[in-house]
Amino acid sequence: MKTSQIAKSPVAIVNGGNFLSFSLFDRLPAISIERLSIFASLFFSLTCNHLFFSAALAQRDWSRPASWLFAAAIFVAITALQGTALLVVLNRWSAKPVLILLLMVTAAATYYMDKYTVFFNSEMVRNILRTDIKEASELFSLNFCIHMLVYGILPSLLVWKLRLKKTTLRRAALTRIAYVIGALVIAAGSILLVFQDFSSLMRNQKEVRFLITPSNYLFSLARVVSIDTAQAGVPKIPISADAHMAAGWGKRTKPALFILVVGETTRAANWGLNGYAHQTTPELSKLDVINFSHATSCGTNTEVSVPCMFSTYGRRNYDENAIRAHESLLHVIDHAGIKTVWRDNQAGCKGVCDGLEEQRLDSSKNAALCDGERCLDEILLEGMDGEIQKAKNGNLFVVLHQLGNHGPAYFKRYPAAMRVFTPTCDTSDLSKCSKEEIVNAYDNGVLYTDHFLAKTIAYLKNQTDYDTAMLYLSDHGESLGEHGIYLHGLPYSIAPKEQTQVPMVMWMSQGFSSSFGVNKDCMSKLANNPVSQDNLFHSILGMLQIESTHYDKGLDLSAGCRA
Structure with missing residues (x-):
């Protein structure tokens, strides 16, 4: 095959031990970190949160426009808030590794959420952290591998092959600030549109927040780590150090x-x-x-x-x-x-x-x-x-x-x-x-x-x-x-x-x-x-x-x- 033919091929194998070159991805336009953050948050909202939306929207009357407004508002709010968090942590050097890690962990989390109705609160995260290899190995299956391929590996490959736009530090800072402010304004506005229904949901069904992915396991992980760090190396606080056998023990002829x-x-x-x-x-x-x-x-x-x-x-x-x-x-x-x-x-x-x-x-x-x-x-x-x-x-x-x-x-x-x-x-x-x-x-x-x-x-x-x-x-x-x-x-x-x-x-x-x-x-x-x-x-x-x-x-x- 001629060099010109290789260049036109969607996938080309390069000799000398190099990896596959996905020229199809190379044709994609470069993307800014800001847009990548919003698109990633949109991906999470669309593919990883149907349990949350099912719980939050259960038993609503879909003949009423208010129900549709509520559904749209909380979707936009969650996307904007998670997008804001990504805007804060992603930069030219961290964007790809952080997003790939999030995609892989979120794919695994959603598999077990969907399969077993798992809520990722701090108790569940602590359980996972304390799970040994023997327990973890029993949870793997062919269906898990397929799920990881579709929702974790393939999106991660796309992120890895994306070309990120380069810009000056000053321009990047100004753009990032504008996006963060805009996302926060959109999130606040969406919540205010349905504030009464939203506050009622958070007050009466507090557990549903542990279905918002990936925020659920990230928040819970931070809480577990903070507690464990504070208690690491600290001796247990004694209780009943003066505990003793009652007088009746002296009358016994056999040990217990x-x-x-x-x-x-x-x-x-x-x-x-x-x-x-x-x-x-x-x-x-x-x-x-x-x-x-x-x-x-x-x-x-x-x-x-x-x-x-x-x-x-x-x-x-x-x-x-x-x-x-x-x-x-x-x-x-x-x-x-x-x-x-x-x-x-x-x-x-x-x-x-x-x-x-x-x-x-x-x-x-x-x-x-x-x-x-x-x-x-x-x-x-x-x-x-x-x-x-x-x-x-x-x-x-x-x-x-x-x-x-x-x-x-x-x-x-x-x-x-x-x-x-x-x-x-x-x-x-x-x-x-x-x-x-x-x-x-x-x-x-x-x-x-x-x-x-x-x-x-x-x-x-x-x-x-x-x-x-x-x-x-x-x-x-x-x-x-x-x-x-x-x-x-x-x-x-x-x-x-x-x-x-x-x-x-x-x-x-x-x-x-x-x-x-x-x-x-x-x-x-x-x-x-x-x-x-x-x-x-x-x-x-x-x-x-x-x-x-x-x-x-x-x-x-x-x-x-x-x-």
């Missing part, structure tokens, strides 16, 4: 062994002991357990629920900064002289065991329970005898943090023997499965949790030299397609009950019941009363008879059932 199982992503609706159609708790149903059938979580994701349930604040006085800054229930137990150990098969203790012993078992080499990537939850019981022997004063409080039903790869959360409910969804791409297959795979995971809890109780029964007890409480629930919602993590104020109602089960040996004066029959009568994760802190202290200035008798489920 208490296991708290923190479940993962198990919802009350699919819990067999709650009357669910599938018998997902056949082993627990044969044991002398107390099932609290109306338990609620503090949050809808692990990053919120775990720190919250171990704190003195709870959902009733929720304060993220204070919860993360202070010590937890485990520190109070440790202050009282009971050895505490966190054993983990998931993503860590989320700060509640800082300074205490934490054992990560999710990468164990037990071939019977681990596949090289993940381990089944029974790994949490491995080596327990050794932990008992190391306990100071013989007393031991152990937290077992399950992998549980962490989605969307439900089919990986149970062994083949637990594949009872069929057909199952055997892929992490839930869009390829029917509702029945998804639910069956999830229920098999619940069935395995039942087996794991029954095995834990059996282990405790064999510890005849100890007064033993177990409490199981899931961190949050899960949506399985109800109302088109999957997984978890919605803002608590709008989260469906499937994400906030969780199972809670208590078992105690006769020795524990007698030694600590906890009347099991009395506790059983509370089983149908509303309870929440707010009760955990105070109920544990009460049952273990640990005296603390932070103890609240009104939140102790056992307070009225102890001799």
Whole structure:
């Protein structure tokens, strides 16, 4: 091919290891940074915000001109405001790398927003930042790759090949200022046109702002980073450093062994002991357990629920900064002289065991329970005898943090023997499965949790030299397609009950019941009363008879059932 022919070709391969030369893009006129900012914002508004517009415009009467005016006004306002932000940060050197990064991250964000109805508030962003490679790998699929190609890679290639106009610094500054002022005037004017409707939307549906993309994850990321930076390296604020065992401890002849199982992503609706159609708790149903059938979580994701349930604040006085800054229930137990150990098969203790012993078992080499990537939850019981022997004063409080039903790869959360409910969804791409297959795979995971809890109780029964007890409480629930919602993590104020109602089960040996004066029959009568994760802190202290200035008798489920 002649040189002249190559020059006319839309795409030419250059020898010597150079990249493809997209002469089609080279023919495009050079574009100013200002126009590129506005076009990029327009692209985001048109392709990445249909969830926001669907929520903001729901149930409007489209026969009224006011509805069309409102839709147009908020579209223009969002485009202008996001364009203003881009005008501030983009220049000749930053424009391409910043826009490409935004395009790629926004493409990934919108995929999960569209697929699972994700709201990118600070809680969700923190969840993402704390997600390990194992969890992240389960979220990839062919559909994700196609989405990234269309909404991330191709637009990024276009941005990379664009020619940017060069101008003098003075002219660039004046032009930039004019564009910023113009964009702000347009945004303000658009909002003022529909101010009453707009203020009502922001006041009554505050969560919708976390659907405006990419502003949602950028704002939330900045908030998370600022909080984490402020708390980095700062020791936890002590609570109940004077906590101690009550006088009754001196009368006991056996040490105590208490296991708290923190479940993962198990919802009350699919819990067999709650009357669910599938018998997902056949082993627990044969044991002398107390099932609290109306338990609620503090949050809808692990990053919120775990720190919250171990704190003195709870959902009733929720304060993220204070919860993360202070010590937890485990520190109070440790202050009282009971050895505490966190054993983990998931993503860590989320700060509640800082300074205490934490054992990560999710990468164990037990071939019977681990596949090289993940381990089944029974790994949490491995080596327990050794932990008992190391306990100071013989007393031991152990937290077992399950992998549980962490989605969307439900089919990986149970062994083949637990594949009872069929057909199952055997892929992490839930869009390829029917509702029945998804639910069956999830229920098999619940069935395995039942087996794991029954095995834990059996282990405790064999510890005849100890007064033993177990409490199981899931961190949050899960949506399985109800109302088109999957997984978890919605803002608590709008989260469906499937994400906030969780199972809670208590078992105690006769020795524990007698030694600590906890009347099991009395506790059983509370089983149908509303309870929440707010009760955990105070109920544990009460049952273990640990005296603390932070103890609240009104939140102790056992307070009225102890001799």
